[in-house]
Amino acid sequence: MLSDFVIVIHDSSHRVTLQLPGIYPITDRRLSGLSHREQVARLIDGGATFIQLREKEGAPRNFFDDAVEALRLTRSANAKLIINDRVDIALAINADGVHLGQTDMPVAAARRLLGINAIIGFSTHNLEQVKAALNLPIDYLAFGPIFPTTSKANPDPVAGVAELTEVKSLAGSPPLVAIGGIDSTNLWQVFAAGADSAAVICAVLKDPVQISQNLRNLQESVSHNTRENIFCLRFSRSIRHNVCDASRIAARTLTSSIHNSLSHEIAAK
Numbered sequence: 001m002l003s004d005f006v007i008v009i010h011d012s013s014h015r016v017t018l019q020l021p022g023i024y025p026i027t028d029r030r031l032s033g034l035s036h037r038e039q040v041a042r043l044i045d046g047g048a049t050f051i052q053l054r055e056k057e058g059a060p061r062n063f064f065d066d067a068v069e070a071l072r073l074t075r076s077a078n079a080k081l082i083i084n085d086r087v088d089i090a091l092a093i094n095a096d097g098v099h100l101g102q103t104d105m106p107v108a109a110a111r112r113l114l115g116i117n118a119i120i121g122f123s124t125h126n127l128e129q130v131k132a133a134l135n136l137p138i139d140y141l142a143f144g145p146i147f148p149t150t151s152k153a154n155p156d157p158v159a160g161v162a163e164l165t166e167v168k169s170l171a172g173s174p175p176l177v178a179i180g181g182i183d184s185t186n187l188w189q190v191f192a193a194g195a196d197s198a199a200v201i202c203a204v205l206k207d208p209v210q211i212s213q214n215l216r217n218l219q220e221s222v223s224h225n226t227r228e229n230i231f232c233l234r235f236s237r238s239i240r241h242n243v244c245d246a247s248r249i250a251a252r253t254l255t256s257s258i259h260n261s262l263s264h265e266i267a268a269k
Contacts (some may be wrong), residue, residue, distance in 0.1 A: 018119065018139050019050075020175050020197040022222035025204050025215060026052040026084070028151060032205040036066035037073065039211065043204070044077045046215030052099055052121075052199070054084035056153075067093050082121060087113060097121070097139070102129065107136040121177065125156040130167050138174055142199060143167045145180020146190055151201040155180070161193045168194025184221050191222070198222075 025048050027039040034042075036053050043051055053070055055063040067083060071093050074081040082097045083090040087110045090098040097119025100107055107122055114120070122138045124130045125145075133141055146164055149155050158180070168176050178195035183203035190198050204214045 018175065020140065020177070021049050021219075022191075022197060023048075023215065023218050024050055024052065024177055024197045024199040026054050026199055026201045028054060028201050028205055030057060031151065031202065032208045032211070034208050036063070037069040039205065040070040040073050040081075042208075042211040043215060044073060044079060046204075046212035047219055048079060048215060049077075050080045050082070050197075052082040052084055053095075054099075054201075055086075060086070060089070064089050064092065067095065071095055080119065082119060090114060090118070099123070099142070107138055111137045123179075124167075125159065127163070127166065127170065130170055134171060140175045140177055140197075141167075141171055142177040142179050144178055144199075146178050147181025147186060149181040149202070161189050164190060164193040164195060184218060187218065187221055 025043050027036050027043075029036060029039075032039055036055065040048075040051055040053070051070075051074060053063075053067055055066075063086070067081075067089050071081050073079075074096075080096040082099050083093075083095045084099045085101065085104050087098050087100075087105050089095070091113055098110060098114065099121040100110060101123045102125070104110075107120060110120060111118070119139045120137065121140045121142055122133050122136060123142045123144075124133050125143070130141065130143065143159065143164060145152075145155055145158055146161060148158055164176075164178055175196040176194060177197045177199050178190035178193070179199035181202075182190060182198045182200050187198055200218060203218060204211055207214065
């Protein structure tokens with residue numbers, strides 16, 4: 001879960017093996033002040049193997065040109081490039097896949113256009129959307145925002161870590177990507193809640209000069225600190241569960257004893 005992992009998804013027509021890293025960076029031209037190509041170059045230098053190209057404001061032609069250059073870089077580095085929203089651009093440049101939101105092209109239509117080998121990710125923001133997504137031909141499920149975020153103009157309500165745990169229990173497979181306000185201070189919480197990968201924007205792009213190093217730092221955090229925090233959290237949960245179980249057993253035993261005592265007293269009278 002904390003390093004690269006492999007999920008094998010089966011259906012009646014194909015078999016796809018999807019690898020996701022612990023950290024899944026997403027580009028943002030407005031935040032970084034850099035072209036998508038330059039962001040991708042710096043992310044690759046920082047060790048990124050799975051990158052999402054996201055453009056919410058610019059002209060489609062400019063985004064197309066940037067995507068072509070970005071794909072050239074990712075192919076050279078043996079990394080995957082996912083295009084946010086724009087199925088047409090993903091199809092035109094033969095990108096590795098697309099990430100779709102609730103108001104984008106229907107997933108089934110995107111699958112028909114892109115083919116069985118394309119990676120399709122899908123954003124969800126509440127449990128009802130998660131339930132609906134489980135019937136779609138997707139390769140990974142994104143859920144959030146987990147924490148408050150500034151990367152979207154009108155973000156959905158914060159879901160929180162507790163709901164992420166519920167989503168993991170509900171979704172099972174496909175892989176679960178947590179998104180929204182994730183940084184080095186709370187990264188371990190999303191993995192402890194069951195996320196398979198953490199999508200990040202501000203935590204990596206906030207200082208464009210340090211993009212490569214920011215990504216390395218997060219990956220290092222996943223490899224070391226996150227493991228320790230998850231172990232401690234799960235250990236404490238285990239203790240709490242054991243204490244609760246013991247308390248319930250004691251309560252049942254006490255209730256049974258009181259009931260038996262009262263029954264004996266009534267019978268004696």
